Amino acid sequence: MRLRITPSEMEELSRGAAIHEVFSLAGQGSWSATVKPGAQITSLTLERGDLQINLGDADLQQLLEPQREGVYFQVQNQPLRYYIEKDFPCAHPRAGEALEPETETFAAPLGFEERKNTK
Numbered sequence: 001m002r003l004r005i006t007p008s009e010m011e012e013l014s015r016g017a018a019i020h021e022v023f024s025l026a027g028q029g030s031w032s033a034t035v036k037p038g039a040q041i042t043s044l045t046l047e048r049g050d051l052q053i054n055l056g057d058a059d060l061q062q063l064l065e066p067q068r069e070g071v072y073f074q075v076q077n078q079p080l081r082y083y084i085e086k087d088f089p090c091a092h093p094r095a096g097e098a099l100e101p102e103t104e105t106f107a108a109p110l111g112f113e114e115r116k117n118t119k
Helices: 007-014 057-064 112-117
Strands: 002-005 019-025 029-039 043-047 050-056 070-074 081-086
Touching: 002 007, 002 029, 007 019, 007 029, 007 057, 029 057, 050 057, 050 081, 057 070
Parallel strands: 002 081, 029 050
Antiparallel strands: 019 029, 043 050, 070 081
């Protein structure tokens, strides 16, 4: 599972506030995801349909580093991997219908464009 984080969401996390998103389909139910900072170690839990990433302090500090693209985890003894990655500008201009302002992306770190072009 890959979660993208925007600069304003990063600001919330840095202040110790949780980020919470809900996905719902009219009449068909919903599920949500929460990133909660302040945990001793990063862990993943599921509570009443809410997928929670309890983000450890050390991992939050790494995520706050400007050159880090994200933090990456795996559930022990299971193939499930989960990530929190910074939302960088796309290689192509964003479609207007995406309704995502350019201000909600991070400045690409040094070497970012070169790495993306070699894949």
